[in-house]
Amino acid sequence: xxxxxxxxxxxxxxxxxxxxxxxxxxxxxxxxxxxxxxxxxxxxxxxxxxxxxxxxxxxxxxxxxxxxxxxxxxxxxxxxxxxxxxxxxxxxxxxxxxxxxxxxxxxxxxxxxxxxxxxxxxxxxxxxxxxxxxxxxxxxxxxxxxxxxxxxxxxxxxxxxxxxxxxxxxxxxxxxxxxxxxxxxxxxxxxxxxxxxxxxxxxxxxxxxxxxxxxxxxxxxxxxxxxxxxxxxxxxxxxxxxxxxxxxxxxxxxxxxxxxxxxxxxxxxxxxxxxxxxxxxxxxxxxxxxxxxxxxxxxxxxxxxxxxxxxxxxxxxxxxxxxxxxxxxxxxxxxxxxxxxxxxxxxxxxxxxxxxxxxxxxxxxxxxxxxxxxxxxxxxxxxxxxxxxxxxxxxxxxxxxxxxxxxxxxxxxxxxxxxxx
Amino acid sequence: xxxxxxxxxxxxxxxxxxxxxxxxxxxxxxxxxxxxxxxxxxxxxxxxxxxxxxxxxxxxxxxxxxxxxxxxxxxxxxxxxxxxxxxxxxxxxxxxxxxxxxxxxxxxxxxxxxxxxxxxxxxxxxxxxxxxxxxxxxxxxxxxxxxxxxxxxxxxxxxxxxxxxxxxxxxxxxxxxxxxxxxxxxxxxxxxxxxxxxxxxxxxxxxxxxxxxxxxxxxxxxxxxxxxxxxxxxxxxxxxxxxxxxxxxxxxxxxxxxxxxxxxxxxxxxxxxxxxxxxxxxxxxxxxxxx
Numbered sequence: 069x070x071x072x073x074x075x076x077x078x079x080x081x082x083x084x085x086x087x088x089x090x091x092x093x094x095x096x097x098x099x100x101x102x103x104x105x106x107x108x109x110x111x112x113x114x115x116x117x118x119x120x121x122x123x124x125x126x127x128x129x130x131x132x133x134x135x136x137x138x139x140x141x142x143x144x145x146x147x148x149x150x151x152x153x154x155x156x157x158x159x160x161x162x163x164x165x166x167x168x169x170x171x172x173x174x175x176x177x178x179x180x181x182x183x184x185x186x187x188x189x190x191x192x193x194x195x196x197x198x199x200x201x202x203x204x205x206x207x208x209x210x211x212x213x214x215x216x217x218x219x220x221x222x223x224x225x226x227x228x229x230x231x232x233x234x235x236x237x238x239x240x241x242x243x244x245x246x247x248x249x250x251x252x253x254x255x256x257x258x259x260x261x262x263x264x265x266x267x268x269x270x271x272x273x274x275x276x277x278x279x280x281x282x283x284x285x286x287x288x289x290x291x292x293x294x295x296x297x298x299x300x301x302x303x304x305x306x307x308x309x310x311x312x313x314x315x316x317x318x319x320x321x322x323x324x325x326x327x328x329x330x331x332x333x334x335x336x337x338x339x340x341x342x343x344x345x346x347x348x349x350x351x352x353x354x355x356x357x358x359x360x361x362x363x364x365x366x367x368x369x370x371x372x373x374x375x376x377x378x379x380x381x382x383x384x385x386x387x388x389x390x391x392x393x394x395x396x397x398x399x400x401x402x403x404x405x406x407x408x409x410x411x412x413x414x415x416x417x418x419x420x421x422x423x424x425x426x427x428x429x430x431x432x433x434x435x436x437x438x439x440x441x442x443x444x445x446x447x448x449x450x451x452x453x454x455x456x457x458x459x460x461x462x463x464x465x466x467x468x469x470x471x472x473x474x475x476x477x478x479x480x481x482x483x484x485x486x487x488x489x
Numbered sequence: 490x491x492x493x494x495x496x497x498x499x500x501x502x503x504x505x506x507x508x509x510x511x512x513x514x515x516x517x518x519x520x521x522x523x524x525x526x527x528x529x530x531x532x533x534x535x536x537x538x539x540x541x542x543x544x545x546x547x548x549x550x551x552x553x554x555x556x557x558x559x560x561x562x563x564x565x566x567x568x569x570x571x572x573x574x575x576x577x578x579x580x581x582x583x584x585x586x587x588x589x590x591x592x593x594x595x596x597x598x599x600x601x602x603x604x605x606x607x608x609x610x611x612x613x614x615x616x617x618x619x620x621x622x623x624x625x626x627x628x629x630x631x632x633x634x635x636x637x638x639x640x641x642x643x644x645x646x647x648x649x650x651x652x653x654x655x656x657x658x659x660x661x662x663x664x665x666x667x668x669x670x671x672x673x674x675x676x677x678x679x680x681x682x683x684x685x686x687x688x689x690x691x692x693x694x695x696x697x698x699x700x701x702x703x704x705x706x707x708x709x710x711x712x713x714x715x716x717x718x719x720x721x722x723x724x725x726x727x728x729x730x731x732x733x734x735x736x737x738x739x740x741x742x743x744x745x746x747x748x749x750x751x752x753x754x755x756x757x758x759x760x761x762x763x764x765x766x767x768x769x770x771x772x773x774x775x776x777x778x779x780x
Contacts, residue, residue, distance in 0.1 A: 083778065153777060157514055157621035160774040165515035174619075181616055183541060185548045190541075197537040198620050226548070 073250060073281045074132040074155070078164035080305075081125040081150050124150040126305040127164070134249075137272070137282040139292035139313060141320050142302035143327075143448060144337045148285050151302070152254055155283070170249025170281075173199055184228035188219055188238055191227055195242045209245045217241035244271050251275050254285045269295070287448065289317055289392030321392050324432065324449040332450060333375070340443040344381055346435055348373040349451040354420075364428060364458035364465035364475065368421040370398075374437055374445075375415070381439040383417035385450070388432040389473045395426070396474070401438065425475045426455045427465060517774050528623050538630035543637065557641045561593040568710045581712045581743045587649045591740055592709040592733045594646065595671045598639040599678075599729055600700050605631045606679030607686045607696050610776060617776050624773040628679045632672060639668075646740070660739045663746070667735040674728045674758045680765030684772050687779050708733055712744065725750025728758045 125147045132138055142148050153159045156172050181198040182191050192213055196206040206213075214220055217238040219230075227235060253272060272295055276282050286292055292299060292313060299316035301309040301323075309319045327335070333347045350371040353362060362368050372383050382401035386394050398419055435450040436443055458465050460475050547553045565586055572578040573585030580588035606628045610617060613627055650657070686692040707729045708716075716724050724730055731751030738744045 154514060157512070158618065159777045160516055161514065162516055165513055167511040167513055169511050181620070183545060185545045186541065190544065194537050194541055197534045198616065198622065203533050 071133050072131050073134050073136075073169050074283075075167040076128055076130050076164070077166070079125055079128040079151075079154065079161050079166060080123060080163040081147075081154060081159070082121045082123050082162045084121060123305050125154075125161070128302075128305070128307055129164075130300060130307060130310055132281055132283070134281055135276065135279045136298060137276045137284065137296045139296035139299040139316075140283060140285045140302065141287075141289070141292060141299055141316065142308075143324070144339050144446075146302040147305040148302055149254070150305075152252055152283075152285060156252065168250070171200060171246075172250045172252060173243060173246040173248035174252035174254060182227055182235070182239060185226055187226050188214075188217075188223045188230070191238070192242055195239065196246075199243065199246050201246060213238075213241045213245050216244065240271075248280070250281045250283065252283045252285070288394075289320070289388075290394060293317055293392070317392055321390070321432075325452065327449055332447065335447065338445055338447050340436070340445040341439075342444065344374050344376045344378060344437045344439055344444040346372055346437055346445050346447055346450060347375050349433065349435060351433075351451060351453045361454050361456055362424055362426075363456040364426060365423055365460035366458055368424040370419040370433070372417040372419075372435060372437075373415055374417075377413045377415045378439050379412040381437055381444070383419075383435070383437050385419075385433050385435040387426070388434065390430045390432075392432075393473075395431070423460070424455065424458075425460065425477075427473050427475060428455050428457050428467060429473065430454050517771070524623070528625060531623055531626060534622055535626045535630055535633070538626055539634045539637070542630060542634045554641070557638050558645060560638070561590060561597050561642050562645065564593055565590045572710045578711050579715065581714065581737070583655075583737075583741055583743055584653045587646070587653055587655070587741065588712075588737070589710050590646060590649060591737050592707070594639055594642060595667070595732055595736050596704065596707060596709055596729065598635045598671055599675045599732075600704070601635040601638065602628075602632045602675035602679045603682060604696055604700055605635070607682035607692050610683050610687050611690075624776055625769065628676070628683045628769075632676050632679060635675065636672065650740070655741055657740070658742055660742060660746070663735065663739040667732055667739060670728075670735070670755070670758065671732050673762055674732065674754075677758055677761035677765045680769045681761065684765075684769045687772065687776050703727060703729065706730075713750075714744070721749060722753060725753035726757065728754035728761075730754065 128147070128151065140148050140151065150159075152174065154161050155166060155168070156174055181195045183194065186194060192210065193203070193206055197203070201209075214223060217234070217240070219234050219238055222230065222234065227238070230238070251272070269291070272282055272284065276295075282295075284292060284296055296313050299309075299311070299313040300307055301316045301320050303323065308323075309316050311319075327337075332349065333345070338345070348371075350369075350373075351362065352369050352371075354367045354369055370385065372385070374381070374383075382399065384397065384399040384401070386397045389395050400417055400419070431453055432449055433451045433453070434446070434448050436446040438444060457467070461477050465475060547556065550556060552559070568589045569586045573580070573589070578585075609627045609631050610624065616622075617624065617627075682692055682696055706724070706727045713724075713730060713734050727750075731747070731754045734744050735746065735751065738746045
């Protein structure tokens with residue numbers, strides 16, 4: 069039996085810049101009527117001259133063996149989603165080819181094809197058929213799917229009346245019972261509650277133990293490190309590194325550092341709607357001493373500037389350690405004591421910490437701006453900062469010890485034997 | 490329980506020789522690379538698409554499936570009152586209501602497929618950008634859904650024939666032939682409109698007004714015989730002319746079996762259908778890039 073499940077050979081995919089526009093109007097096409105038939109039927113030479121090519125993937129080759137769990141990492145726009153789309157046949161490559169053995173299911177399809185007007189039962193069949201299950205197969209697994217989703221008594225209720233939790237559970241249950249030979253997971257872990265995320269992780273673990281091949285695409289380096297034995301780093305549409313996870317992740321983190329010096333406003337590797345953009349991130353100890361070197365136990369101040377402030381927007385950021393593991397998360401939309409609301413159109417978010425509880429080391433920040441319930445801007449590696457030795461709670465901070473990254477305020481006592489504990 | 494499924498699936502896989510043949514994903518080599526086998530493999534999904542559309546269409550309606558019958562019945566009543574009674578449009582010696590109802594059935598099938606196909610790919614864009622299936626299933630499912638809407642009001646026609654004392658003759662055997670022609674016409678325009686609409690959203694607006702225009706250019710509320718001789722050729726460019734006349738002849742026994750225009754329209758339909766298939770096939774591989 070052939071052990072290779074996916075063979076990608078010199079795969080390239082190009083888009084015309086013009087194609088990336090959502091759609092054209094006939095008027096554009098009619099503006100040169102003589103060219104219309106040609107334009108509709110085949111990309112003409114004139115178009116090639118007018119719209120430059122954009123290579124989303126360029127000469128990508130790799131092989132994946134049965135049972136491997138492979139992480140695909142890279143910055144936004146590196147070609148990860150294009151690769152997945154070609155792999156699941158949603159679009160075709162421009163050059164090269166993929167040979168794939170077995171059924172592919174992708175957890176980015178969770179809930180795809182769910183129709184709000186249809187009942188849970190009806191949606192299980194519709195969704196199952198879409199994911200490639202035969203009706204007899206769905207019949208066989210139906211009870212199990214329903215049990216897994218825990219929605220028995222709502223089976224004949226239209227899913228529009230479901231809570232979002234029920235909806236996701238049912239959708240996931242269908243996908244989880246597809247039992248594909250190749251499972252693709254694309255950033256699902258970024259959505260849903262923690263219980264759902266744990267279920268996803270459990271499913272990935274099950275799948276790999278059951279001999280399935282898993283392709284895992286994520287920004288979450290921690291999860292990639294935990295699950296994958298091998299990782300492929302894509303950069304500008306090409307394979308930059310294909311090695312064990314530790315090596316590849318290391319290379320990725322070094323790559324990210326390389327972008328730290330770049331002016332934020334000019335960066336193109338951002339995601340989100342783009343109505344509001346982060347233009348600058350300033351990190352200092354306090355507003356009096358603008359030094360980008362923080363130290364343990366001292367205050368810290370993070371300032372995020374945006375270009376188009378809108379009322380109701382919020383800012384969030386995550387601090388990552390030098391191994392790419394998330395350390396902690398801040399969100400301006402979640403209010404606490406001491407928050408001060410300024411003018412509605414303030415172009416700045418300031419996050420102040422009285423005492424920095426991070427151990428000495430180098431840290432990275434991913435920052436995002438939300439407005440109207442949608443991500444407007446998301447920047448990986450928006451800033452880096454160093455934390456130097458300091459004092460925390462009266463004791464010197466330990467040097468980088470390999471035992472974590474956080475300090476917690478604490479007190480030691482050594483009570484006498486007769487004293488109550 | 491989960492291990493159980495796993496074992497089942499493993500068994501299932503071993504029996505399933507299919508998993509050993511690779512799926513090859515490569516650039517489109519030729520315009521003519523149709524995968525009919527694949528289309529056949531996805532027949533269950535086609536069925537589910539039709540089933541979903543029908544289910545969803547009549548959810549939260551009081552009359553439900555009754556709408557299928559009312560849809561051709563309402564215009565029949567309006568036309569009979571306005572054109573039949575007031576304007577006194579000739580109807581080839583047939584009672585006006587049945588004259589127009591016989592034409593409205595195939596017309597609705599065509600108009601529905603034409604109109605619904607055009608927006609169908611965009612309406613299903615959340616599927617198309619996330620899952621693979623032969624995109625042809627989308628316009629096909631609309632066409633077949635329209636066919637069901639055509640078949641359900643047929644008994645009303647039979648009842649009307651009984652009421653007016655019109656007997657079925659051997660000519661009724663031609664009905665499937667004209668029905669097939671309707672389906673092919675609807676599919677041809679549906680393929681073009683759905684695929685074009687992905688790139689050019691103007692299509693929806695064009696269809697909106699052109700179905701209205703085409704309705705006047707089709708002998709639905711008037712007989713084809715009132716169209717002057719020297720306009721016949723142009724008139725015949727509308728493929729529905731021959732179809733509608735054919736239906737009347739086959740069921741009601743009036744008019745010509747093959748309106749001369751049919752010899753113009755059949756080649757047009759075939760041309761539209763083949764080119765539509767080619768065009769659809771050509772662009773379907775990249776629909777996801779445009780949606």
